[in-house]
Amino acid sequence: MKGAVMKGAVMKQLIQHWVTRQAEQRPDAAAIVWKNVRVTYRELEEHSNRLAAVLKRQGAVRGDRIAFCMAKSPEAITAMLGVLKADCMYVPVDVECPASRVEKILTACEPAGVLVDASGARLMGDVLRSFAGPRPFLGTLEEMPLKENVLATDFCGTDIAAESSAPHVCENDASDGAHILFTSGSTGTPKGVVVTHSSVITYINWTLRYFGIDETDRVSGHAPLHFDLSTQDIYGAFAAGAELHPVPPEYNLLPRKLAAFIQDHRLTQWFSVPSVLNYLCRFDAVPENGFPHLRRLMWCGEVLPTPTLIYLMQKLPSVQFTNLYGPTEATIASSFYTVPECPASETESIPIGTACDGEELLVLDEQRLPVGPGEIGDLYIAGAGLSPGYWRDPEKTASVFLPDPRSIEPRRIYRTGDLARMDEEGRVWFLGRADTQIKSRGYRIELGEIETALHAIDVLEESAVVAIETGGFENMAICCAWVPAGGADINAADVRTRLAESVPRYMLPRHWLQFDRLPKNANGKIDRPRLKADFREAFLSQKSGTAVPGAAT
Amino acid sequence: MSDTLHRKIIELFETEMNLSVPDATTDLIEEGLLDSLIFVDLIVHLETMFDVEIPVADLEFDQFRTVAGIAEFVESLDAGAVSAKQDTAA
Structure with a gap:
């Protein structure tokens, strides 16, 4: 009867079922090719079924969020599928994300569990040790439990391997969320976009x-x-x-x-x-x-x-x-x-x-x-x-999702x-x-998020962030104008290091200019057009680092 | 000799790219200090500083993983030119 149960599940059409269908029809075909590893559809299906079983055993129920902080790998993709098969939503967390931002993401999505690999373990350990919200379970797909400097994991690859690879009957509907992706928010708090199965399908x-x-x-x-x-x-x-x-x-x-x-x-x-x-x-x-x-x-x-x-x-x-x-x-x-x-x-x-x-x-x-x-x-x-909107943020949702x-x-x-x-x-x-959001290397960046983070740095008197078009391969270059607080003996590298503690690497300004005081317009506001002109003059046109693409040919 | 070169490259990271590199053995890729933008800047600055041409086509990850690796690579490119520049700088 197992087959019948599974067919029912497949007919429901959730995004994980694409893998299930391939595993039935072409089990030995490669699903993922990574470095020297070939993961077949059967392996991917069975491994994610086992992971879903562990997640359920840990208490995950329909609608729960499971964060994963893992480097790009077949295991990370298995983790996504396993979470979906447990009727939960996955929340990807970049292994290079600063701890303070990870904490904001976890606070917002209140995960029932967190999955890590060796590269995400220390970051998650640091965040969870001081985490104020409910403590999620912590697991890894790595074979052995992770090293000492990390919080103890509740399960590891050996435990997953011991589970049954039988398929799961999914309770979710296609209108349910499959994952939450956090993007830059202008006030400094990332926004969680809920993505449903049906919109992906x-x-x-x-x-x-x-x-x-x-x-x-x-x-x-x-x-x-x-x-x-x-x-x-x-x-x-x-x-x-x-x-x-x-x-x-x-x-x-x-x-x-x-x-x-x-x-x-x-x-x-x-x-x-x-x-x-x-x-x-x-x-x-x-x-x-x-x-x-x-x-x-x-x-x-x-x-x-x-x-x-x-x-x-x-x-x-x-x-x-x-x-x-x-x-x-x-x-x-x-x-x-x-x-x-x-x-x-x-x-x-x-x-x-x-x-x-x-x-x-x-x-x-x-x-x-x-x-x-x-x-x-x-x-x-x-x-x-x-x-459907931003995760548990009806106000932000209503401001951009309109009738x-x-x-x-x-x-x-x-x-x-x-x-x-x-x-x-x-x-x-x-x-x-229409606003101050920019794109740099494909990333959506709210300049306000960077400014909010700069304002929290005590050795700065004043700071402002503007973006200039470079004509180079990164499109827009983020520029930071800064004024050290009285007596602070700091350089731009110090400010950058401090800023990296709270914003992701792709938001770090590329160009820095130190001022005695920032230029102001007649209303006393920071004169941003003037700043942009200053940065253009200081950094554009001189070096090949900003050459126009195609010029080389 | 190579210590001087290490210091010069660490200084270049700090003054030209506003990046604090703890020491010559820090893994720049793993620590997230090197990305494609910074990498392009780095090549331009190295070429200017040491008056060498960097054969971008043949680069390997390990040549740029650490400041020590970069130093060794730059020296291998043109030992004569590098030491000459260092002498005039000293």
Whole structure:
């Protein structure tokens, strides 16, 4: 009867069931290829079933949150699936996240349990030792319990291996949350975006149809696991029965190694933020007619500079190039544009395109009425991808998830904070931000979050953060203007070290300028345009570190 | 000799990139001190400081893992040029 129970579960369609289906149909096919390890669909299915059994034994029940602080690895992906099979939501925590931020995330999501590996164990141990909330259970997929300087784990890999690999009957519905992803919040507290099974399913099914992804594909896993692009890599691969090839993070340092990875793994699909592509371009790391297996290349997260696009399209003439656009709040991506031919000029811009199936893009004015073709307005998203909102934060949720002004049904629209226009063909063009949120290397960053953290540093008298466009591969460079408190003998490296204790590495300013006092405008407010001009003058135009991509070729 | 070079590179991290590197054996990748942005800056600064050309195509992770590794790598590139620069700086 086990088979019947499982069929019932599969028919319910939750995102973990893609793996279950592959394990039934093609058990020995590789699901994940990582360094020298090949994890088959059967292994992935059975291992995650065992983990789910342990989680339930530890007391996890439907709807509980389980945080995991693990480096990118097959084990981390097994952890995600195991959590889902226990009817819980996973909360990825970056192993490089500062402890104070991890604490905020745990306080917000109140996890029933936390999973760690060797690289996340010390961080989580430090946070949990002084954690004020209810104490979660702590487990690891590593074979042996972790070393002494870490809190005692409640279970380890040996305990997981002793469990049954039988499938679980899931109580969750597709409308339940599958995971919570924390993004930058302007007041210094990260916001937890709840992502449901159904929104992931809708999006992934569209990608399989549109791109024709199938079991012959070998797809990249470039994005870190706490970043929502990884949801497409992982579940897109599993839904298609393809191989997922996670990219070890250190490859980001050496563009030639990254190119060799694409070549050696015979990848058929590459998906990343534009900064990685700019990096490959800047070092001219893509071989002429290289990557013979590559079928498609997608990017998302921010604007890809056209010179980089031209470079790639000339080097890789048989590859399909698609721009994807969308915030985490609307699940991975909401619109797409496949570039029909290599742009004729480096100044041509690329639209974010038209809505994916089940989604809708709206360009509205301040009264939330549609603007005419070509007119600038605020970009809103409606449809199947919309998150139910921010985790336990109805106020923030209500401020951006709004009732749809057009319909009687309780439909909602999400205000992206992006400015856009729609052309006569219905294609949407991104025109910038309506607030101080920026994108750097694909990361969403609220400058206010960095300022809040700086204001808490006692050796600073004054500080301000601005962003300038560099034309380099990182797009926007974060700049910090600072004034030391009276008598403080400190340099920018000291301030940076202090700041790194409370914000993630990708939020750390790249450029620093020390002032005796910050420039003010007539109202006594910090003169940010003036600061931007100062930073531009001090840091742009002189060194090759900020050269325009494509200039090298 | 190599101690001087270590100090110079640690100083370069501090003054040019605003990064405090505890010592020459700190694992820069593991400690999260080196990312792609800083890496590009580092190459530019090393090339300027030591008047060498860094063959980006052939780099290995381990050559940049520690300040000691960077020093050894820079020395291997052009021992003559590095020591000449150091002499004039001293």
